[in-house]
Amino acid sequence: MDILVTKRLTLRPPLEVDVDDIALGIANPRVAKMLGSVPQPYAQNDARIWLDKVRKERCVYTIHLHRLIGCVGVHEHPGHLELGYWLAEPDWGRGYATEAARAALTRAFCVFDADEIVSGAAVDNRASLRVQEKLGFEEIGQRPRRFLSRETDVNAVNTRLTRDRFQRLFGPLETERAA
Numbered sequence: 001m002d003i004l005v006t007k008r009l010t011l012r013p014p015l016e017v018d019v020d021d022i023a024l025g026i027a028n029p030r031v032a033k034m035l036g037s038v039p040q041p042y043a044q045n046d047a048r049i050w051l052d053k054v055r056k057e058r059c060v061y062t063i064h065l066h067r068l069i070g071c072v073g074v075h076e077h078p079g080h081l082e083l084g085y086w087l088a089e090p091d092w093g094r095g096y097a098t099e100a101a102r103a104a105l106t107r108a109f110c111v112f113d114a115d116e117i118v119s120g121a122a123v124d125n126r127a128s129l130r131v132q133e134k135l136g137f138e139e140i141g142q143r144p145r146r147f148l149s150r151e152t153d154v155n156a157v158n159t160r161l162t163r164d165r166f167q168r169l170f171g172p173l174e175t176e177r178a179a
Helices: 016-027 044-054 096-112 126-134 163-170
Strands: 010-012 060-064 068-077 080-087 116-122 138-147 152-162
Touching: 010 096, 016 044, 016 060, 016 068, 016 080, 060 096, 068 096, 080 096, 080 126, 096 116, 096 126, 096 163, 116 126, 116 138, 126 152, 152 163
Parallel strands: 080 116
Antiparallel strands: 010 060, 060 068, 068 080, 116 152, 138 152
C-alpha cells in the first residue's frame, strides 16, 4: 500500500472502510457544487461506485488528519494526467488541500515520469484555483464544462503544471519526502 506522509497529513489509497466518510463529505452541497463529476445528492452507493472506479489507479489517496477529511488524486486519462481533490467543509482554509496535492503531485511525477499534469476548477471556485496557483499551475484557458452536481454547464478555468516548474518551485522530486 502506497502511503504518503506530510507534515500534518497522511495520505493512503481509498478503502471500503472510507465509504461512509467520503459520502458524508461530498453529500454537503457546498462541497458537491465545486465537483464536476458528482451527483447531488451524493450517497454511500455513489462513494462505492467511485471507490470501484479508482481502486486500480496508482495515485489516488484519501486524506487523513484525525479522520478522513478529503481525497486527492492524479487520475490517468487517455493522453493526459489530471489532478483532482476535495476537502470536507470543516477543513477548508487551513492549507490541507495544497499540502495533500503537493504530496500527490510529487508522487505522480515520479510514478508516471510525466512532463505535465493538468487540473482546473469552476471560475467561481476561487479557493481551488488558489490551491493550484500555490502549486505552480498556470492558466491555459477557459471553457464550459458540465457539472453534474449543478445540472448545468459552468465556465471552468483549465490549468497545467509542468514537471520543470514544479521542481523549480519545490526542489528535486524525492520519493522519501512527500511535502
